[in-house]
Amino acid sequence: MTAKNGSKHIGVANGGVSRRQFMGTAAGAVAAGSVAGFPNIVQAADPIRTIGLGVSIINEIQGRASKDLGFPVRGQALGYGAMFGKMLNQNDQYEIAEGYYNDMDVFIPSKVWQPIDTKRIKEWDKVTNLSKTGRLTPDSSQGQGDAPFRQLWLDEDGNRVKGPSRYISMLPGWHNADSLGYNPKDTGRKIESWGELFSPDFKGKVALLNVPQIGVMDASLAIEALGLFKFKDKGNMTKPEIDFLIDFLIKKKQEGHFRAFWETFGQSVNLMVSGEVVLESMWSPAVTAIKAEGVPCVYAYLKEGMRGWHGGCAISAKVTGKKLDQCYEYINWWLSGWPGAFVARQGYYMSVPENVKKHLEPEEWDFWYEGKPAAKELPDPFGTIIVEKGEVRDGGSYWNRFANIAVWNSLMDENDYLVKRWTEFLSA
Amino acid sequence: MQDFAQAQHSGLIGGQPVGPSQVAEARKTRREVGFPVGWLVAPATLWLLVFLVLPLISIIVFSFWTSAKGGLVPDLTLQYYAGYFYNEGFFDQEHRNFLTLSVFIRTLGSTFYFTAVVMVLCLIVGYPIAYFLAMQVQSFKWQMALFLVCMVPFWTSYLIRAVAWLPMLGRRGLLNSLLINLDIVDKPVSFLLYSEFGYTMALVQIYVVLCVGPIFFSLSKIDPAILEAARDMGATPFQIFREIIGPLSLPGVAIGMIFIFVILMGEFATAVVVYGGKTSTTGTVILNYYAIANYPFAAVNALMLMLSMMIGVVVILRIVDIRKEL
Amino acid sequence: MARWTPERRRKAWVKTGFSVYYMIFVVFIYGPMIAMFILSFQGRRGGTSFPMRGTSLYWWGKLIEPSTVGDLQGAMMRSLMLALIVMVITALFSTMLAMAFRKKFYGSGLLFYTVMAGLMVPGILLSLGLATLMRQMGIPAAWWSSALGVHVVWTLPFGFLVMMAVFNRFDSSLEEAARDMGADEWTVFKEITLPLITPGIVAAGLFGFTLSYDEFARTTLLAGAENTLPLDINASMTQRIRPTLFALGTASTVFSLAMIGLFLAIYTVLYRRSR
Structure with missing residues (x-):
């Protein structure tokens, strides 16, 4: 880290650099000295550590990476809160952060990660334009909020620039578009608009995501769909906009509209499987999981567009030297296609579809990416059959889905105010 | 018979004052009674200094810093304290916040109120269990075994037990099936879960054991001979309870209440799982601000929470003047 | 009959x-x-x-x-080990503290409320505070160091209060009699005090074990590279719960x-x- 970007943000995010570097060097020297007899073995087995959610930190993935790369990759999966806290406050405790673009408003200024040099990304050209320009196909809409292309480009020192440039904040990886999930048997009709989230027909049987930043987006999409209000930018609301939205939510809550607010993937699955809710904001693999448990569930394709999110690999600012080379090897490996195929079988997409295609069977490719009916039974990454023959993935093909992202998960400027009003909403 | 009032007891906070003559005598014989205090407290004090006091100081320092996107900026600002207390539109008749307290104070208040309710319920539910273990179960071995049986649910990770709430209390849960099979209700009831009722029950269920333990300990030290004597003198069971058992178990009650009070004030997970996140507690507020890296404001909330806990603990220790009761 | x-x-x-x-x-x-x-x-x-x-x-x-996702068996072993260590330290410290508190000593009020503060600091911020300090000093976090530290801070007040309850109404005449007969402090403790307070020590230790085994918030930033069981379970919930x-x-x-x-x-x- 240079003195320049140390700036005045010391303390939690940065700090104590020189002393720590000194300690690190000293410890390294001691370690090198003590194992001087076996330099090669030590070098070969020197592990790198990566942290993230259970979305990308899966033993099979890091295990395969270790095998392919010839050095151990140790994954540590965490829940969202624990992951975020560790990424921001302890960048000396990991080399790779498998993070999310919607947190970049915090991570870019904090400089806890180093800019990634695209010259060292072998297949950078194959990464789609979704994360580079925001348009997967030339005529797709870019969507509001923290779309990856708005959070991607950096200069050499890690400051945000209007792209494209040589340096990036994070290597684009897995991503998806969230929507509403519903049980068609219980709703009795096809859900085609976000507005249904507030339909009186489903009173007491609706759940919303209890993460203020994302929960309000689903609500804002619904409010706009009902024609009640027009937000200037759903990814960055003003105080009066937040007020309108929260007041509306409070009214709905007091009417008893919501059954529950969920926080984890597993909760959202259980709510639907157990029949507590018939309609809820949902993630695509959760719908797959519900169907796997034998409960009918549809992942709605909504005419207003979906809410997108995008994850990727970042490198800690603390990493230098040989470790840094290993980090580049690891993040390059993420683009190799195998990891993309692995996450595809869970319903996530990867930033290099052409490489993924090589590692999927044609039937799998047709189902997961092209949105065609499954030509045969298809397994999840662990071999359990989760797709019956003839099933169709809701929402059409990858290109169709991502042509119509209404808003990306975001961190708003008025975040503090939002959390305050969200607290009021929950207490109401 | 042992005379309880005369026996030497140290108070909860420090011992009873030692008479000057005794001190003089102790000095004269150059023999200090018991292990030296310094050695007894040193390891724990050192531990607390490193792992509690220093981090606590840094939390206090954070509360005066500024949270900027991307990190903390050292500062000396009271803006987060102001943000905690000040409510926009408090004096504005037109505003929705006219004469309402800030949401953080209200949340602290409702957390406090809820805690008090659950404490009372825990006492009502837990006291007879402690009484049963101490007074009705004769052998020490069975006392321990039956007490441990109450502890066992704690040894299954809380996060796992939390997942089991839904299949137990949900609309298609076990309890609803039972109610339907017994013809108590004809269609599933939904108030068991994601409701204030379910939330209260869950908290009692999870934390009641914490007050059973200390009460059990106080009760088990009551000499059966006194009770026998009181009975011989013709005291009714109610009198015995009011005059002997009740007062002698008060320290245990106070300690159990402190446990429950402190844990419930900081509670956040149960609200999410059993109440479906439909309420906020001070714990969830701290977590929400922590999650967006606004550490100063999370720290302010935490300090206010600690302050109110401290007040609560002092009040409990005042109500049950432990030194006197013993 | x-x-x-x-x-x-x-x-x-x-x-x-x-x-x-x-x-x-x-x-x-x-x-x-x-x-x-x-x-x-x-x-x-x-x-x-x-x-x-x-x-x-x-x-x-x-x-x-x-x-x-994660490493269930490894995490469980770590959590068990951690809980056992916490159990021993809690039992030891709370017995020592409670014995000290039988006498009046300088600063006892302050120490009492410092111990109690361990109950009151919201875990997530304690974890943040300590993590920040350790970063400044370049000490990496690990479950057996930093997490152990804050776990004991959390469990100690429980054990301490239990031991206080034990020593209250504690009849010290036996101890005095033994001292009068010339027994040294260790003998008095071993032969007289310890047998009387053993149930309390067991209870204090049990509190320590139980609370540590299940602790999540305090561990978030302090477990280091390897998860404890609650962290591991929390992580597994970002996937389907099985x-x-x-x-x-x-x-x-x-x-x-x-x-x-x-x-x-x-x-x-x-x-x-x-x-």
Whole structure:
């Protein structure tokens, strides 16, 4: 880290650099000295550590990476809160952060990660334009909020620039578009608009995501769909906009509209499987999981567009030297296609579809990416059959889905105010 | 018979004052009674200094810093304290916040109120269990075994037990099936879960054991001979309870209440799982601000929470003047 | 057999009444676990809520297989180790502190409230505060160092208060008698004090074990590179929740109950022998 970007943000995010570097060097020297007899073995087995959610930190993935790369990759999966806290406050405790673009408003200024040099990304050209320009196909809409292309480009020192440039904040990886999930048997009709989230027909049987930043987006999409209000930018609301939205939510809550607010993937699955809710904001693999448990569930394709999110690999600012080379090897490996195929079988997409295609069977490719009916039974990454023959993935093909992202998960400027009003909403 | 009032007891906070003559005598014989205090407290004090006091100081320092996107900026600002207390539109008749307290104070208040309710319920539910273990179960071995049986649910990770709430209390849960099979209700009831009722029950269920333990300990030290004597003198069971058992178990009650009070004030997970996140507690507020890296404001909330806990603990220790009761 | 006097009969009724209440109480606190027991035998394609889709031991088998996300077995071993260490330290420190508090000493009030503060600091911020300090000093976090530190801070007040309750109304005349007969402090402690306070020490240790084993918030930033069990379970919830967790819960419950049975048996045998 240079003195320049140390700036005045010391303390939690940065700090104590020189002393720590000194300690690190000293410890390294001691370690090198003590194992001087076996330099090669030590070098070969020197592990790198990566942290993230259970979305990308899966033993099979890091295990395969270790095998392919010839050095151990140790994954540590965490829940969202624990992951975020560790990424921001302890960048000396990991080399790779498998993070999310919607947190970049915090991570870019904090400089806890180093800019990634695209010259060292072998297949950078194959990464789609979704994360580079925001348009997967030339005529797709870019969507509001923290779309990856708005959070991607950096200069050499890690400051945000209007792209494209040589340096990036994070290597684009897995991503998806969230929507509403519903049980068609219980709703009795096809859900085609976000507005249904507030339909009186489903009173007491609706759940919303209890993460203020994302929960309000689903609500804002619904409010706009009902024609009640027009937000200037759903990814960055003003105080009066937040007020309108929260007041509306409070009214709905007091009417008893919501059954529950969920926080984890597993909760959202259980709510639907157990029949507590018939309609809820949902993630695509959760719908797959519900169907796997034998409960009918549809992942709605909504005419207003979906809410997108995008994850990727970042490198800690603390990493230098040989470790840094290993980090580049690891993040390059993420683009190799195998990891993309692995996450595809869970319903996530990867930033290099052409490489993924090589590692999927044609039937799998047709189902997961092209949105065609499954030509045969298809397994999840662990071999359990989760797709019956003839099933169709809701929402059409990858290109169709991502042509119509209404808003990306975001961190708003008025975040503090939002959390305050969200607290009021929950207490109401 | 042992005379309880005369026996030497140290108070909860420090011992009873030692008479000057005794001190003089102790000095004269150059023999200090018991292990030296310094050695007894040193390891724990050192531990607390490193792992509690220093981090606590840094939390206090954070509360005066500024949270900027991307990190903390050292500062000396009271803006987060102001943000905690000040409510926009408090004096504005037109505003929705006219004469309402800030949401953080209200949340602290409702957390406090809820805690008090659950404490009372825990006492009502837990006291007879402690009484049963101490007074009705004769052998020490069975006392321990039956007490441990109450502890066992704690040894299954809380996060796992939390997942089991839904299949137990949900609309298609076990309890609803039972109610339907017994013809108590004809269609599933939904108030068991994601409701204030379910939330209260869950908290009692999870934390009641914490007050059973200390009460059990106080009760088990009551000499059966006194009770026998009181009975011989013709005291009714109610009198015995009011005059002997009740007062002698008060320290245990106070300690159990402190446990429950402190844990419930900081509670956040149960609200999410059993109440479906439909309420906020001070714990969830701290977590929400922590999650967006606004550490100063999370720290302010935490300090206010600690302050109110401290007040609560002092009040409990005042109500049950432990030194006197013993 | 003794005759059933009205007094005996009344006592028997009271005892029966309390026993029934105890049983209802046990059902109450074990309530949500009943669903857990049943669902641990969920069929292969079922999930963590009803309906059951067949029955199987599939998820019990998964307990010993490597997990998909995280490292269930390793995390459990770490959490057990951590909880055992915390247990010992809690029992030791709280006994020492409570013994010190039998006397009035300078700063006892301050120390008392410092110990109590460990109960009150919100865990997540304690974790943040310590993590920041350690970063400044370049000390990496690990479950056996930093996490151990804050766990003891959390469990100590519980053990301490339990021990305070034990030493209150503690009859010190026996100790004094022993001292008068010339016994040194160690002998007094070993022969007189310790036997009297052993149940309290066990209880303090148990509090330590229980609270540490289940602690999540305090560990978030302090566990280092390897997760403890709560962190691991929390991470696994970013995926589908599988009945493996229920099998784990059921297994630990059955194991604990078996240990209590074992305790009863051992105690009975020892007690007989000592007579």
